[in-house]
Amino acid sequence: MTKLLVRISEQSRQFSETEKKISDYILNHAELIPNMTTKELATKADVSEASVTRFVKKIGVGSFKTFKITLAKEMAVKESFITDFSILQKKDTPYEMFQKVVHVNKNAIDMTMESLDKKELEAAVEAIKGAKKLVFYGVGGSAIAAQDAVVKFAKLGFEVEFNMDFHYMLSRIPYLNENDVFIAISMSGKTKDVLDMMHVAKSYGAKIIAITNLDKSPLYKKADIRLATPTVEADFRIASIASRMTQLTVIDTLYVSIFNQIGERMLDKFHAARDHVIRLRR
Amino acid sequence: MTKLLVRISEQSRQFSETEKKISDYILNHAELIPNMTTKELATKADVSEASVTRFVKKIGVGSFKTFKITLAKEMAVKESFITDFSILQKKDTPYEMFQKVVHVNKNAIDMTMESLDKKELEAAVEAIKGAKKLVFYGVGGSAIAAQDAVVKFAKLGFEVEFNMDFHYMLSRIPYLNENDVFIAISMSGKTKDVLDMMHVAKSYGAKIIAITNLDKSPLYKKADIRLATPTVEADFRIASIASRMTQLTVIDTLYVSIFNQIGERMLDKFHAARDHVIRLRR
DNA sequence: TCGTTATATGAAATTTTATTTCGTGAATTT
DNA sequence: AAATTCACGAAATAAAATTTCATATAACGA
Structure with a gap:
């Protein structure tokens, strides 16, 4: 896990119910976050947009935009931890589907090497x-x-x-x-x-x-x-x-x-x- | 340099004056871009915001937001060793060809994300x-x-x-x-x-x-x-x-x-x- | 127990950011 | 020379993020 994610999970016991919903979603779908908006994350985590922006401040990040960029950077370094892409969820949006398809296809090609x-x-x-x-x-x-x-x-x-x-x-x-x-x-x-x-x-x-x-x-x-x-x-x-x-x-x-x-x-x-x-x- | 930046500098001779101003700024201050807005970049490069959004499309990236995230990711990865897979050598063996094909195909799929x-x-x-x-x-x-x-x-x-x-x-x-x-x-x-x-x-x-x-x-x-x-x-x-x-x-x-x-x-x-x-x- | 105060939250308003549209002038073609 | 295409920025629009505000609930003190 990346530093940012570790920080989130460490703090998680001080979180309120709403904040926990947000952190849960983030921890489980970290690789999707950089391409999401506050509204989307709010919907997914079933909280308000306001709570999302407040959340990132709470964990010590200045803005949601910074949060996304930081996360993208950190995730790029350590690559390969992809949270179960094999299971397609009913509620997945087309863009999430796209990311999964990309992953699955790249992976398939890689496996051909073996x-x-x-x-x-x-x-x-x-x-x-x-x-x-x-x-x-x-x-x-x-x-x-x-x-x-x-x-x-x-x-x-x-x-x-x-x-x-x-x-x-x-x-x-x-x-x-x-x-x-x-x-x-x-x-x-x-x-x-x-x-x-x-x-x-x-x-x-x-x-x-x-x-x-x-x-x-x-x-x-x-x-x-x-x-x-x-x-x-x-x-x-x-x-x-x-x-x-x-x-x-x-x-x-x-x-x-x-x-x-x-x-x-x-x-x-x-x-x-x-x-x-x-x-x-x- | 990252793939994206390489692509920009390669294309730079087809750029207009305005586009060149933008690409110059980006190439010289790549690490700042992910935290900038279109307006900021526009001001720095002395062009309009519209030209900035048009620029990222021109270099094959769907939106400014995607551009920022992609750049952030790429720069996080240290020294992306760019073995030149683009040039096929006459003496390449089939298995070397295979490795190149795998690389090219994975890369193509990745680029679709942009x-x-x-x-x-x-x-x-x-x-x-x-x-x-x-x-x-x-x-x-x-x-x-x-x-x-x-x-x-x-x-x-x-x-x-x-x-x-x-x-x-x-x-x-x-x-x-x-x-x-x-x-x-x-x-x-x-x-x-x-x-x-x-x-x-x-x-x-x-x-x-x-x-x-x-x-x-x-x-x-x-x-x-x-x-x-x-x-x-x-x-x-x-x-x-x-x-x-x-x-x-x-x-x-x-x-x-x-x-x-x-x-x-x-x-x-x-x-x-x-x-x-x-x-x-x- | 009741009223007061603090806290957390979402809805809505506001601000900021990104994108599109539109008009102008320059360049190119006919 | 006229017509067309093209690049560009200003302005309008759309989208995204943040703040404000109202409300509910919990915590506290009398």
């Missing part, structure tokens, strides 16, 4: 670099990552394919061969459609890269190369958003790595494409 | 909550965010629409009315297709929410509600990946906020849908 294996990543980059055709497949939330991958790798000149439709996608698999790569994306690694598609692709000799949770799922076991995403344990309402960030981070890494290695020889085409877009679209 | 305005966010949530129909539109990289939004809001029971095809999408717009919301997504805020579509939607009375860079772009100016994303200045190879993260963070926030507010009354349907998926798909 799950993704260096060697597997290198193998994946090699495989894609040498590939003629790339097929991505994912359903539901993972379709977004697949979609994103298509946009990116198409720009690099790859023959890329992805379609949400299982049957259409299936009809394209027989054209794959040993030179091609099939990238399966699934959080759980158990999604039937993805597994089925993967088996067919494998039977045609395509190399299988799985972007899936670090877990002994069917997809994880059967893939040639495993790019593991972390299992982000959280409230079910935000579980999918965090995991999508991890998938995208993996895709981004593949894209940037490939770009870096083969980019030079197609930089003019890349720029040409971008120029066309700018000229025609704005 | 650009997104609390009030606009609240207005957006209100608008969407009261809407019957939602239409998302974005092209290129921004299409991913639109796609993602569709998946999310469909789950909440909204009538949602998005299609990459301009002409198809256009044919759907006449069915919009005052009760509906059109969400335009564009980094630059200049994309012709998006602007055209927005104008048509507006003519039918739909409320316009823009998810676009904090900048005086046509889209930014014409929208009813502006959810500003930061201008992530970086290597062109990674610019798009970072900006997409910011868009998704905004979408996530909308989704979680709406869920929280209207979620209860449809929780059973939400779970039912999820159960169907689990039963049929795995």
